[in-house]
Amino acid sequence: MKNIIAKIKQVHPLSDEALNALVSEMEVKYYPKNTCIVHSGTTDRMVYFIEEGITRSVFHHDGKDTTTWFSKEGDVTFGMDSLYYNRPSIESIETLEDCKMYVISIDKLNELYETYIDIANWGRILHQDVNKELSHIFVDRLQLPPKERYENFMLRYPGLINRVKLKYVAVFLGISIYTLSRIRSQK
Template identity: 30%
Template sequence: MQQLFQAIRQLVPVSEHDEQVIGRLFTQKHYKKGAFFLPEGTVCRYAGFISKGLMRFYINIDGEDKTYGFLQENQFISNYGSFVPQIPSAQAIQALEDSELYVITYTGLQQLYQELTHGERMGRIIIEQVFIQALSDLNSFYTDDPETRYRKFITDHPDLQQRISQYHIASFVGVKPQSLSRIRKRILEQRVKRS
């Protein structure tokens, strides 16, 4: 739980009383690789903090998964479009590795906002960060070609290349795995020419 306290402290000051409230309202959950934090078509019951592991956000379109995001250690996670209004989600969130999260229910989060000294401010900052990332990813999908998206992925997430299958990276970039192989080969050849 120290990772969670530290992450919240980076957003707002946290008193000893606040730590007690956080410890009471968050519970630890484990997700095996392949398990769902949020199955498609269900209501998102939790917001969480990833203390260990890796999660993938995707949507199923005509039987094909379209990955639109990855979250890893020390990041907050939820599908706010389902969690806040408590409506079923068209998206799914799945563990790509055995993962450990600290989760809080919707009701618990409302209590957290009220009971923490800076609870409302913390919530606003987290939502703003999620919103900015979602806009950036959406803009990239519509304005960048697959090679540019892949280059951004390896720049923004150099540590994730070894943790995520090429299939999921290709889905995130918006191409088939064979096309991703060609993109990777082209980038490697350009690096060799520059050396």
């Protein structure tokens, strides 16, 4: 659980008591590559902490898949509408590699938020950071040329380009696979 604990401490330090309480409520799960762990249209009441592997959040519409987010070792992933509003998720979450995850129910995590202020602060800061990142990605897509979007992706997600399909990266960046290939060949 070293990747998860390191990332938790990077976001916001937890007391040993709070960290032990959080970890004790988690259950280890293994998901093979290409497994859909959260299905759009269903309410998933779990939060997934990734110890090993990568996932992508994907929006399905009119026969097209749009990658909206990547999560890797140390990250947390979940169905956003399920977490915040107890409603069906509009996105699916798929494993892109074999994954080892630690899973906790949203209800149990909410109990921990109420019991431990440092866990509540960790959750708040984590969500603030993700919201900021989403905002930057959105602005990048609107304002930056494809080459700069790619360069920012490489800075934000070092090494990820070698672990996921290029078509997922292209869609995430809002460019064609041909444009992405051209940009990469210029490096």
